[in-house]
Structures are given as C-alpha cells and as structure tokens.
Amino acid sequence: MTTKKNFLKGIIEENPLLVSILGTCPALATTKTIEAAIGMGLLFTIVLICSSVLVSLLRKLISEEIRTPAYILIIATFVTIVKMLTNAFIPDLYSTLGVFISLIVVNCIVLGRAEAYASKHGVFDSLIDALGMGLGYTLAIVGIAFFRELLGTGGLSIGKIFTFIPEAKLQIIPKGYEISVFQNPAGAFIVFAIILAVITFIKNRKEEYKKAQDKLKKAQAKAALSKEGEAK
C-alpha cells in the first residue's frame, strides 16, 4: 500500500466513525460546538499517533501474552499526559470535554489500531495510518458538530474554548428559528443517523452502478462472442 493510500484510507474508505462506526460515544457527546469537536479530535489524534508509534516501536519486544495490558498501559499513559496538559494549558477545553478526555483510554479506535495495524507494521506506516485515522475521525466529528451547532444555536462561534483566538459568532439562522433539540443528545443521534444514511445511500448507488456496469460489460462480451460464432 502506498503512503498516500495508507493515509487516505482512514479519511474516506475506512473512516473509523462513519464507516466502521467506532468511537460513537464521544462523537455524540462532544459535538455540541465545532470548537469542542476540533479539541476532541486533536486530543484523540495526538493519543492515537503517540500510542501507534510506540506500539510499533515495541512490537518485537511485546509478546503475545501481554499485548493487551501493554497496549492499554501505553494508551492510558498518553491519555493521562494529554489530560494533564489540557488541564494546565487549555482549561476551557478541559472543562468542556470533561470525562471524555479520560474516556479516550477505552476508545476502541485507539486500541483497535494498535492491535490491528501498529503491532504488525513499521513505525512510519503506523504514524501515517494513525494520522489518517485521527484526521478522519476529527473531520467526521467536526461535520456532526457543524450541523448541530448551526441548527441548534442558529450560528457558528469561535473563541469560547480556544480563548487565544478572538471570540466571534456568525449568526446564520435568525434568532428564534434555531432548533434547540440539535443541542441535546437526541439531536446528535439525528444528525449522526442522517449523515450515515447519506453515506450509505451514496455507497449503495456506487455499488449498484458498478454492478450495472459489470452486467453491461458481460452482456457486451457475450454479444460479441455470439456474433463471432455466427460469423464463423
């Protein structure tokens, strides 16, 4: 697999959230605002990259029997460090994400990539894989957050969590017309379901088109063969 393909697979064809449906708990809980989703995606990607690289580095040292405890220990270490750094340097993000930073430890994407990819591949490939998966997850949750914030509050805002950015809000939907349910957990389920439905629809259409193309090709080849037979 080329480096480009390895990187892109996590974003499109093997997107951990939208294709494999993994890591849905924080995806529903931390997508009230785009800023929170970016923060979650960033922390998740850092943990995923660090743990994948370390697991790949130690893959020949870690024997079969201690694989799971060793991976959990590695992931928990990075999550604890990331949690401390967030609490110290981006306290607003720490307050917003709350328990969901600690819950990265049990995020099945991180353990899954360590087990399925990093333990079998070199450091560079594991780094690219983790980067692609992290970016894919971040883009997916930011997508959900975009619709939730826009529909739930009527606009998009920045600078509330990342306080080093000047605070700004763009009101798109007039006040009074926002649909507050999108700010609630139910809204997260609705947005997630709609995005999944759209992706499945596109995927099914592609597959149907491919099947129809194959059928057409087979029919054409059959017709060509029968023509040849008639000519003989």
Add this chain to the structure above:
Amino acid sequence: MDKKHYILTSLTLGLIGAASALLVGGANLLTSERIKENEVKKINDGIATIFGKESKVEKAESKEDAKLSKEYKYTNTIYTVVKNGEDSYSGYAIRTLGSNMYGKISLIIGYEESSKAFLGLTIVTNEQTYASTLVENYINPLNNDDIDVEDVKCGATYGAKLVRDMVLEAKEVALELWGK
C-alpha cells in the same frame, strides 16, 4: 513455555509500566502548579459569576470534617465574599467537592446575606457526566425550598445523583450559616 520466557515477559511489562510512571510523573511536575493556578482562577471566576465582577473573597475556611456518606465523599469550603468598597460582607460562596468511584465534581453555590437568598450555582470541576438540565432544575427551586430530588428530573446516573446530593449538602451548610 520456559522459565526464561516468563521472566522476560514480566520484565517487559514491568519496564513499560515503569516508563509510563516516569512519563506521567514528568508531566505532573510540568503541569501541577499551573493546574492549581487554574483551579483558583476557576473558583474566583465562579464566585464572580454568582456575586458580580466587583466581588472579592475575604476569607476562605475549609471544613476539615469531610462528610462521608455511603456512596459519596464531600468536602466543603466556605468563602466569605465582600464587594469592593463595602465594609459588610455580601454573602457566602460554598464550594462543595464531591467524589464517587467515577470521579470528582465540584460546584459553588452562592447566597446573599441581605436578601437571604441563593444567588446561583456554577460547576468548577467536572470529571463525570450528569443531567444537562442541572442548573434549571436546581438554581430556581433552591430559593423556594423545594428542590426536586426525583431521578426523573435530575437524571439517574451516578454523576447526576452526586450533583443532586452535593447541592443538598451545600444547602445544608448554607442553612447552618444562616442559623436556621
């Protein structure tokens, strides 16, 4: 499997554990001071949200006898709040820190002496999930003396129950201060 394999396996896991401990210890050294500063800032911001920006803390008194219940542990800190330019204090802010097996939550409840009314509630630390309707369920009923303690309103999670009990605990402390 031979003995050597077991020793090597244990040693590997032990080394990973030791390296993890060192890394976490290093991160703690780097961040602990800043986290403490942030915590103080959060408390001050919380008090300012409740009492107004011109308010300041004159005295902070921690209740050492942390109350232990069956499931939760509480610690209360009472801050005497005064407004700049005024001699008399304007009220108390009670910070209740509660923890259960899932993590810590700390909140501040403020009440005003002159009106003998609860002014507001802010969450300082949150390591759990709880009902998102917490504030509307608790701030308003606090003054009416009819805090709804039903699970259906406050949420039935451990976090929500902890917050509910912490609010009731802070209210108890406030009523003691009022001399009721």
